[in-house]
Amino acid sequence: QARQMVADGLLGNLRIVQAEYAQDWLTTKLEDTGQKQAAWRNDPAQSGPVGAVGDIGTHAMNLAGFISGLSLKEVSADLTSFVEGRPLDDNAHIMLRYEGGAKGMLWASQVAPGNENALKVRIYGDKGGLSWEQENPNYLTFTPYGEPPRLITRGGAGAGPAAARVTRVPSGHPEGYLEGFANLYTDAAELILAKIEGREPDEGATLVPGIRQGLEGVKFCEAVVESSKKNGAWVKASV
Structure with a gap:
């Protein structure tokens, strides 16, 4: 629904993309307790050069690109391992530059107490904005500039054919x-x-999603690591 609204021009020319994915399950060194999910995610030999960025940051990046239709151009990143002794990042702040001039910010963290799977995206253009969050997936907020916010519900009034195609149950039932x-x-x-x-x-x-989206995710991770090592220098992230 959100993707179609952007494509239909309801937001106008896109300016700002805000994406985040916050969790708290790695706030302590859980990988040392025998928890297998935590262990492999924090082992560079198994998960590669990124931690939170590869695990959840790529989801936020992909979702923002899918909805906005924008191609990522460059990133400026600051990766941190807040938990002592953890070899991979558990928090990331990343600035984004998209082809065409839109700007964005992405926050990925697995050490943010109070967050479970808080994947969120907000997109703003010169005609309006929209926001959506995974933990409340049946609701999309759309705000035309100068007007009150409009709540679009899954299967409800305002939801178009693109959303109806993948809606299975009547509105009001969680899906x-x-x-x-x-x-x-x-x-x-x-x-x-x-x-x-x-x-x-x-x-x-x-x-x-296909092979290209996979390549974009890998390129994003590589660019983020390089940028952070260069103290946040802008690095090409396009495939």
Whole structure:
């Protein structure tokens, strides 16, 4: 829904992209207690050169790009390992520059007490803004400039065909995280079947992430690490 509203020009020319993903589960050195999820995520030999950025920061980056339709150009990053002895970052503050002139900021943290899976995105243009958060996925706030905020609910008034395509149950019933995976699997299956059957796939299925999105995530991580090592210097992040 949010992506379609941006594409339809309801926000106007995009100016600002704010994305964040905050958790608190690694506030202490959990990886030393035998907790396997924490152990491999904080082991460079298994997870690579990034911690919180690779684990959750990439989700925020991908979501911001998916909704806005903008291509990331450069990043300026400050990575921190607040927990003593942790070899990988557990907090990141990253400034973003997009192709076309829009600017953004991304915060990824796994040491922010009070946060569980607080993935959020806010996007602002010269005609209005919108905000969405994963922990309350059925609600999208849209504010045209100079007007009161409008709450768009999943399956409710104001939700368009793009949202209806992936809505399964009547409005008012909770739907979100697990159904999101089902949508991805369904669209991937549609792309495979269309190829086998020699036909064009359902247009909505083409939104499923592919190899390019994976490459963008890897490039983002590499650029963030390089920038932080250079004291926040701007580093190319485009694929």
